[in-house]
Amino acid sequence: MRSVRRLLAASAVLALAAGLTACSGSGGGSTSNNPAPARPEVKGTVTVFAAASLKESFTELGKRFEAAYPGTTVTFNFGGSSALAQNIVSGAPADVFAAASPATMKTVTDAKLTGGDPTVFVRNTLEIAVAKGNPKNITGLKDLKGVKTALCAKEVPCGAAAVTALGAAGVELTPVTYEQDVKGAMTKVELGEVDASLVYQTDVKADSAKIEGVNFPEAAQAVNDYPVATLAKAPNANGAAAFLGYIGSADARRVFTDAGFQAP
Amino acid sequence: MTPSTPRTTTAPHPRGRRRPRGAGRVPAALLLPALLGLAFLVLPLLGLLVRAPWSALPQLLTEPEVWQALKLSLLSATLATGVALVLGVPLAWLLARTEFPGRRLVRALVTLPLVLPPVVGGVALLLVLGRNGILGRWLDSWTGITLPFTTTGVVLAEAFVAMPFLVISVEGALRAADPRYEEAAATLGASRLTAFRRVTLPLVAPGIGAGAVLAWARALGEFGATITFAGNFPGRTQTMPLAVYLAMESDPEAAIALSLVLLTVSVAVLAGLRDRWMSAP
Numbered sequence: 001m002r003s004v005r006r007l008l009a010a011s012a013v014l015a016l017a018a019g020l021t022a023c024s025g026s027g028g029g030s031t032s033n034n035p036a037p038a039r040p041e042v043k044g045t046v047t048v049f050a051a052a053s054l055k056e057s058f059t060e061l062g063k064r065f066e067a068a069y070p071g072t073t074v075t076f077n078f079g080g081s082s083a084l085a086q087n088i089v090s091g092a093p094a095d096v097f098a099a100a101s102p103a104t105m106k107t108v109t110d111a112k113l114t115g116g117d118p119t120v121f122v123r124n125t126l127e128i129a130v131a132k133g134n135p136k137n138i139t140g141l142k143d144l145k146g147v148k149t150a151l152c153a154k155e156v157p158c159g160a161a162a163v164t165a166l167g168a169a170g171v172e173l174t175p176v177t178y179e180q181d182v183k184g185a186m187t188k189v190e191l192g193e194v195d196a197s198l199v200y201q202t203d204v205k206a207d208s209a210k211i212e213g214v215n216f217p218e219a220a221q222a223v224n225d226y227p228v229a230t231l232a233k234a235p236n237a238n239g240a241a242a243f244l245g246y247i248g249s250a251d252a253r254r255v256f257t258d259a260g261f262q263a264p
Numbered sequence: 265m266t267p268s269t270p271r272t273t274t275a276p277h278p279r280g281r282r283r284p285r286g287a288g289r290v291p292a293a294l295l296l297p298a299l300l301g302l303a304f305l306v307l308p309l310l311g312l313l314v315r316a317p318w319s320a321l322p323q324l325l326t327e328p329e330v331w332q333a334l335k336l337s338l339l340s341a342t343l344a345t346g347v348a349l350v351l352g353v354p355l356a357w358l359l360a361r362t363e364f365p366g367r368r369l370v371r372a373l374v375t376l377p378l379v380l381p382p383v384v385g386g387v388a389l390l391l392v393l394g395r396n397g398i399l400g401r402w403l404d405s406w407t408g409i410t411l412p413f414t415t416t417g418v419v420l421a422e423a424f425v426a427m428p429f430l431v432i433s434v435e436g437a438l439r440a441a442d443p444r445y446e447e448a449a450a451t452l453g454a455s456r457l458t459a460f461r462r463v464t465l466p467l468v469a470p471g472i473g474a475g476a477v478l479a480w481a482r483a484l485g486e487f488g489a490t491i492t493f494a495g496n497f498p499g500r501t502q503t504m505p506l507a508v509y510l511a512m513e514s515d516p517e518a519a520i521a522l523s524l525v526l527l528t529v530s531v532a533v534l535a536g537l538r539d540r541w542m543s544a545p
Contacts, residue, residue, distance in 0.1 A: 082513040153496065155514040177495025178411035180510065188495070193394035193412050
């Protein structure tokens, strides 16, 4: 009985050890594939950390980039800009960082981890997201007081912009939840768990089958600049530079405009 | 139960005097991974202590948000444990003491939340108990009560994740307990319920206690199901783990301070249980 137990324990340890080595093995493998030093050509995996609100447009850009540079794969990590910035500062291996606000980009530039100075490539404006047909007849920020609302946490750019917009409107609002990124706030409207949320115009546009947007004048005072930069410790520096260049192309500009972004 | 029986002075039993059982040294092939394992578990916690902003700690910890989150965490974990006790002990009894078709399947279903990623539990809760959920829709239209984004929602999410720990623990205790005591009670005229109340419950009380503590600790650390089902609002649904996660995005020092609080609570729980667990053979 006892020896059986020992055997089990030993095999559990072995399994764990095997799992650990497998993890480190795959991690090491992918990074060792990436760097293509001295070779000017663009190859391998380009890892892009991008604000959640860039999900649709960047996914599209990634496909076009891969087509333009055969042999490349673009992998994305979409999330709240502040969390992504924190991950990069903590050593997450990324090539490009696109944030939804200069404040979150500053976390990375302060740590001297960007390859060059960040450039603003698009701007985005807030909108009130409501269910299709606007069942609660929401026409402006003041109407949000009587309904269940989701806001982004003030740590993430859409939340910071929401605070600015609500301040400009003089509306004191108590939401039911502070979401970690703009997509979380969108989902809660989509599922019908909240009546409205403050998100970006681009998010509403990306989900126009289920969601309707309500414009409000105070949004003009809370427009977010989106900066992008390559990262100093980019595992694939060539790929990072190429992707940054591609974001500035006319092709990319069309994708952004179609998604509802404004030019800087 | 206790292989390391009290030392006998009479027989020269090989295990008698020396504590290190078995002969010879500890083989390096076992010692090395054992020490590595120990370091792996302990070093991150030490790192937390080393990197803690000790000088700023008093200021960080006296912020009202911290106490709000800690109070909410302790309250919701305790309520979730209460829910788990009220529903889980009878469930464990059902699994241990009765025979019915599909009992194995029921048992597997009960343990499912144990292995399910909590965030999946949160999604499932939202789809069933959310405002547009299968049951939540009726709850909303009949009573006007909606569960997501409320402290009740936090308690439900935590109970969902934590109850299996209690059920498994209590079921194990019930199986280990001698059913003949209950049979004796029955021959003396006690109904099955009375036997459960007066005989079984006191018999498995330690198992229930251990299960409750496990469930409480699991509920205290709950993150995925809570943030998915109950959202994140300070004082209402933002428990300590959620506060740690969000603080990590903007203010890592605050996150370390909050983590220290949770670590302290956990150590306190362990210390309170030292008779049960830390002195186990």
